[in-house]
Amino acid sequence: MQYRRFRAPDMQKAIRKIRDAVGPDAVIMSNKRLPTGEVEILIAIDYDGSMTPKNGPQNKAEPSAVSAPIDSPSAAKPSASYQERIEQARNMSGASAPKAKGEAYEVFEEAPAPAPKRYVEPEPAIQEDLSIRPHVQERPSPDEEKLRAMEKELEQVRRLLEQTQEDKQQAVAQSAVAKRQTLDQRLQQQLKTLGLSDRVIEKIVADLSLTGREEDWKKALSHLADSIPIRSSSEAFSGCIAFMGPTGVGKTTTIGKIAAQYVLKYGSNSVVLITTDTYRIAAHEQLRTFGRILNVPVEVVNEYTDLNEVLDKYSEYSLILVDTAGMNPRDRNLERQLAMMKRARGYLKKLLVLPCTSQRQVLKTVVDVYSQIQLDGCVLSKLDESASLGEAISVVIEEGLPVMYVADGQRIPDDIEPARAHNLISRAVYTAEQFGQLYGVLKYGS
The missing domain is CATH 3.40.50.300 (P-loop containing nucleotide triphosphate hydrolases)
Known part of the structure; x- marks a missing residue:
């Protein structure tokens, strides 16, 4: 088997890194937290359940390995070849030799190697224990607090100026509309004295740009004359x-x-x-x-x-x-x-x-x-x-x-x-x- 080590700030990121690099077939052999705060995970590639633990890497400093494939649907059972090797070892130790009458002896059956366990991502509470806790933000200095307060005040002033400008533009537009309506009504009243129909008056007034001066009346009469077919x-x-x-x-x-x-x-x-x-x-x-x-x-x-x-x-x-x-x-x-x-x-x-x-x-x-x-x-x-x-x-x-x-x-x-x-x-x-x-x-x- 091949072994690889992965390091990450927390367990979740380490698992994601293993999946991206190796895939779901990797088996976790051990994990530990380094003095730097990082998490180190040892994985096995092409894991074979028939191999004894002594064939793995020797690292006394590491804790007992938790052999778990990344995405195995269920725990793997000991392979048949491993059981056969246990029987062979028992026979070689003389377990099958004849004993003297009345001689008592015990046969110690070697327990099968524990099956690799499937790794399940820890719940939020467990994940919080495995990952590095976020660094507590230090209290800002007095200068920083003053700067942030000034920024907030400037933002409020900017919004106030924008709102004031919008209100002013809206007021100017409303005033222009009201003035236009007043000028239109005045000119319409003058044109009605000539006996013109409402349809003709509306057309004449709509085509003119009024100023509120005497020239509006002259412009209206000139436009009216141009509207007559001759x-x-x-x-x-x-x-x-x-x-x-x-x-x-x-x-x-x-x-x-x-x-x-x-x-x-x-x-x-x-x-x-x-x-x-x-x-x-x-x-x-x-x-x-x-x-x-x-x-x-x-x-x-x-x-x-x-x-x-x-x-x-x-x-x-x-x-x-x-x-x-x-x-x-x-x-x-x-x-x-x-x-x-x-x-x-x-x-x-x-x-x-x-x-x-x-x-x-x-x-x-x-x-x-x-x-x-x-x-x-x-x-x-x-x-x-x-x-x-x-x-x-x-x-x-x-x-x-x-x-x-x-x-x-x-x-x-x-x-x-x-x-x-x-x-x-x-x-x-x-x-x-x-x-x-x-x-x-x-x-x-x-």
Whole structure:
């Protein structure tokens, strides 16, 4: 057999070291504690139970060996060859020789060698006895105690400063939010005086960076003007245009204004007026009156004629203005009117006339009904009669309907012009201020 010694600070570490180096087949022959406090274990490699203890290493200083394999499941029994050697030794000593009669003798049977015992790791209490007890920490010096106290105080100060900084940042953020909310509410209240819808107001305010100064109002009005869809002014007063809308919105008057401006600028040779309003008695008489005054031809489209044939007849003209019948959105005859517009030539631009005197919901309903014919834009009429332009402005922004003309009076041909967003917003602010003052006078007296 081969023998090896292992040293470790305690028994547990020594056993772990033996397992890592040799494996579970090693057998502990002896163990002892050295003067240095370490534990020394003697193990046998390739242990053979048939060998007598005298074949092992001789070390008088060592205590009696405790032969135990590291991971043996049970205690090993003496081998058969060892028992045979005991019998041979008994025979050689004369135990089998004949004795004299009456001679007494004893036969000492050699006890079998003790079986190697399996090593079991000691319980915590036993392990504490085998291992070296931890070294008792000495009491720190006064200087060390002061240093540790200072470190604790510095740590507390650091945490206090961090908490103070976090509280300050949170307070600043809350103050900024409160200030922003105050500025938003103030600006929203100002925009409501124009008659704008909540949806448009929220969009305008959300897109701005407010400072609480007078420039916030100017920035809001400028952003509002940029939000209004405008049809290019270069397309105004030219081409083939049909004007549609409910009754009394100013379709015929708008046509008379545009025709008069064109005749004054270019002459009457390239202008023609067309009407499809055959539902009312003498409905086309007003348009014929404009034709006689301007000296331009007037055509009436009825159930016996086709709109496309009339458009083809005057296709050479620079300006063709088509007047349609004014109908309530719930009128059944409106479907026939819209069907005729759907069948019209593709170059016919369709404009919806929206009066600024109507409520926002009424305007929105009209847009929804007429949008099935793919409107090219709109005309905002009766600006001079409205107490608030915000309702009409909100509808064109929300519906994305471009504004082509604005009409603000009954005078022909003066009270109409191509739409300009900033002029429209200026007019809305002026209208709100004028009617706000009038309302105050009526409510509180002069």
